[in-house]
Amino acid sequence: GAGVSQSPSNKVTEKGKDVELRCDPISGHTALYWYRQSLGQGLEFLIYFQGNSAPDKSGLPSDRFSAERTGGSVSTLTIQRTQQEDSAVYLCASSSQGSSTDTQYFGPGTRLTVL
Amino acid sequence: EDQVTQSPEALRLQEGESSSLNCSYTVSGLRGLFWYRQDPGKGPEFLFTLYSAGEEKEKERLKATLTKKESFLHITAPKPEDSATYLCARADSWGKFQFGAGTQVVVTP
Numbered sequence: 595g596a597g598v599s600q601s602p603s604n605k606v607t608e609k610g611k612d613v614e615l616r617c618d619p620i621s622g623h624t625a626l627y628w629y630r631q632s633l634g635q636g637l638e639f640l641i642y643f644q645g646n647s648a649p650d651k652s653g654l655p656s657d658r659f660s661a662e663r664t665g666g667s668v669s670t671l672t673i674q675r676t677q678q679e680d681s682a683v684y685l686c687a688s689s690s691q692g693s694s695t696d697t698q699y700f701g702p703g704t705r706l707t708v709l
Numbered sequence: 710e711d712q713v714t715q716s717p718e719a720l721r722l723q724e725g726e727s728s729s730l731n732c733s734y735t736v737s738g739l740r741g742l743f744w745y746r747q748d749p750g751k752g753p754e755f756l757f758t759l760y761s762a763g764e765e766k767e768k769e770r771l772k773a774t775l776t777k778k779e780s781f782l783h784i785t786a787p788k789p790e791d792s793a794t795y796l797c798a799r800a801d802s803w804g805k806f807q808f809g810a811g812t813q814v815v816v817t818p
Contacts, residue, residue, distance in 0.1 A: 598752070625804070636713075636796070637753075637808040650805065685752055694740035694804040695760065700752035 596621065598701035600686050606707045607676055615671045615704045617686030623699075625692025626669050628661060631703070632682045640684075643669060644692050676708045713799050715809035722816045725786050730812045732797035733779040741800040742780045744773050746793045747811070753796055756782075787816045 599618045607613050619626050628640040639653040643663045654660070658677075663669040673680055683703040689696035716731045734742065741760050745753035757766045759775035766773050770791060772783040782795055794811040801807070 627806070629808075634810075636810040637798075637806075639805060639807070642805065687752075689804075692804050694800045694802055695758070696804065697743065697755050697758060698806060699755060700745075702750075702752045 598686055598688055598699055600684075600701040600704050602704060603702065604705045604707075606709065608709050609678060610675055612672065612674045613676055613706065615673075615684050615706070617669045617671070617688075617701060619667065619669070619686070619688030620699060621667075623688035623690050624666065625689045625696065625698075626663060627687045627689075627698060628669070628671050629685045629687065630655075630682045631685055637685065640671070642692070673706075676706075678708050681706055681708045713797060713807050713809040715795075715797055715812050717812060718810070719813045720815070722784070722787050722814065724788055724816055724818050727783070727785045727787070729784070730782040730795055730814070731779060732782070732809055734797075734799045734807075736778060738802045739799055740802055740804075742775055743798045743800065743806070744780070744782055745796040745798065747796055748793050756795075784814070787814075789816045789818055792816045 601616045626643040629637040641661050642650040645666045658674045661671045683705050685703045687698040687700045689698045713734045744756040747753045757773040762777045764775050770785050774781045794813045796811045798806045798808040
């Protein structure tokens, strides 16, 4: 079946612009996660959704970052007033129920470059 | 603070030269230890989940083991196609993953 998909695959933007990144999880997966991977760094947790609610937003680095999920499916990560330090690969993952033992399956990522 | 530490940061192997990667983690609240493989420009690909000390899992040339404080990923007789970054992650009681920085493995013919 189809895996996790993300769009766009690459995004180049100018400093100060807003960007939206999209994630389509595996069909039927209730849990959805966003991570950020900077060059040479490990994956940094950003936010977790269970259904449409976000019980854990602890990883969002600033109030310029927000995310929503609608219909228990598609999620959008929005970065307002982008800064150069926001440049990274943004990865989305989904799991069937979001329990602590569920495997997370990842999409290919969106590479964001802020000029 | 909960941590996941991987070593070495990078590993260069000759084809057929077996080796092991290490992942050490804080123990409290551990619910699972996950191994992923990541190729350049792609998202992490799931390999294994380990839940309790003494557990082992194998897939082709890869074998993952878990002790009370660390996990090992053994690569037996590697081939060039095993070149990738290998990531480990711990899942805590709330299902939150913490990833290590990864080990970049290069296997040369």
